[in-house]
Amino acid sequence: MEAESQASAIIPLALPKGAEKFCELCQREARLQCSKCRVTFYCAAEHQQADWVGIHKRICQLLVPIRALPLRSLQQTSHTETQIKKLIEICRLVAQSKLSEGKHQEALPAAQLCLRCSIDVHGPNTVQLVPAYLLLAEANMGEKQAQNDFLSQAEWAVLKSPKCGLTIHHQLHRSLGRLHVATGDLDTAFYDFANDIYFATEEYGLDSTVTSRGYFLMADVFTKQGKIPTVRSLYSEVARIWHSHLTRLLETHIQTGVCFDQTCTHALDEMLRTMLEFEQKDTRKDPARIAVVAHCLAMLSFLGGDFLKVITSSLFALKVTVLVNGSKITKKKKKVLLTRLYNTETPINKLQLFL
Numbered sequence: 001m002e003a004e005s006q007a008s009a010i011i012p013l014a015l016p017k018g019a020e021k022f023c024e025l026c027q028r029e030a031r032l033q034c035s036k037c038r039v040t041f042y043c044a045a046e047h048q049q050a051d052w053v054g055i056h057k058r059i060c061q062l063l064v065p066i067r068a069l070p071l072r073s074l075q076q077t078s079h080t081e082t083q084i085k086k087l088i089e090i091c092r093l094v095a096q097s098k099l100s101e102g103k104h105q106e107a108l109p110a111a112q113l114c115l116r117c118s119i120d121v122h123g124p125n126t127v128q129l130v131p132a133y134l135l136l137a138e139a140n141m142g143e144k145q146a147q148n149d150f151l152s153q154a155e156w157a158v159l160k161s162p163k164c165g166l167t168i169h170h171q172l173h174r175s176l177g178r179l180h181v182a183t184g185d186l187d188t189a190f191y192d193f194a195n196d197i198y199f200a201t202e203e204y205g206l207d208s209t210v211t212s213r214g215y216f217l218m219a220d221v222f223t224k225q226g227k228i229p230t231v232r233s234l235y236s237e238v239a240r241i242w243h244s245h246l247t248r249l250l251e252t253h254i255q256t257g258v259c260f261d262q263t264c265t266h267a268l269d270e271m272l273r274t275m276l277e278f279e280q281k282d283t284r285k286d287p288a289r290i291a292v293v294a295h296c297l298a299m300l301s302f303l304g305g306d307f308l309k310v311i312t313s314s315l316f317a318l319k320v321t322v323l324v325n326g327s328k329i330t331k332k333k334k335k336v337l338l339t340r341l342y343n344t345e346t347p348i349n350k351l352q353l354f355l
């Protein structure tokens with residue numbers, strides 16, 4: 001069962017003398033404290049609840065050894081530094097997964113803490129703060145001013161450290177590109193996504209799924225500019241990369257039972273659906289291209305363990321596959337194709353109940 005958040009009034013006698021407490025989320029004077037760790041403070045119940053949902057329930061107990069220490073010894077202890085780095089990683093992953101589910105508001109507490117901890121470890125104005133700035137920029141989607149501020153700080157940090165890694169450059173350009181799409185500045189967005197793809201290719205390779213996201217975002221710019229033939233070729237490149245990646249994941253899953261990392265499932269599902277819609281509405285509709293995207297969606301739902309989705313997406317994938325082959329679907333053919341599609345008999349037994 002999931003733990004519930006609990007707050008109690010601050011007991012001043014239990015705290016070091018003269019130590020003023022500030023709200024974890026807004027930095028205003030605190031009146032409440034988390035009754036589980038007793039080292040985290042809030043101005044009001046709303047902020048305590050928002051922080052609990054956003055990040056605190058995952059790190060409540062991790063904060064006790066870090067925050068219970070006096071500040072001076074904290075800076076001196078390398079063990080504490082290791083713990084804070086672990087905390088940064090947790091915050092980054094939580095913020096990223098909430099963002100990929102479109103929960104921008106909920107991602108804010110984790111992104112904010114990620115930045116504060118990064119400053120504690122690496123100091124202000126360092127390039128190591130860039131991932132946190134980018135998370136905050138994305139969490140503030142819709143708040144143009146705040147988003148701009150975080151991206152400017154990230155740009156400045158990167159400018160000051162010419163030797164920072166390729167990943168940072170690719171992430172920064174991707175975020176800037178998104179911002180420019182949102183403001184309608186398509187030329188600048190094009191420049192940023194081109195840079196994003198360049199740096200991602202250098203670091204991860206042409207065929208990597210990381211780079212493919214850059215192609216997808218670039219295709220969105222071309223869609224807005226009405227350059228459909230380019231969109232078509234970019235989408236088929238993205239579909240090809242994901243089809244072979246998902247096929248590999250599915251094989252590993254079937255052979256070893258290793259579970260699929262669900263962090264980016266939502267964003268991937270959305271991306272594939274956008275592409276499927278484009279392919280279906282395309283004036284030069286090509287069943288082969290539709291089939292590749294449909295197979296990707298079917299594999300994704302299979303890896304996600306959602307059998308109802310597997311059935312609908314598999315049947316759709318089958319229909320288009322059969323269309324490519326130019327013949328009717330018979331019950332026997334359904335079974336053969338499903339077996340081929342998933343390269344296993346196991347899910348077929350479950351699926352057959354519905355056929």
Ligand SMILES: [Zn+2]
Pocket residue numbers: 023024025026027028042043044047
């Ligand atoms: Zn507050």
Ligand SMILES: [Zn+2]
Pocket residue numbers: 034035036037038039040056060061
């Ligand atoms: Zn707590």
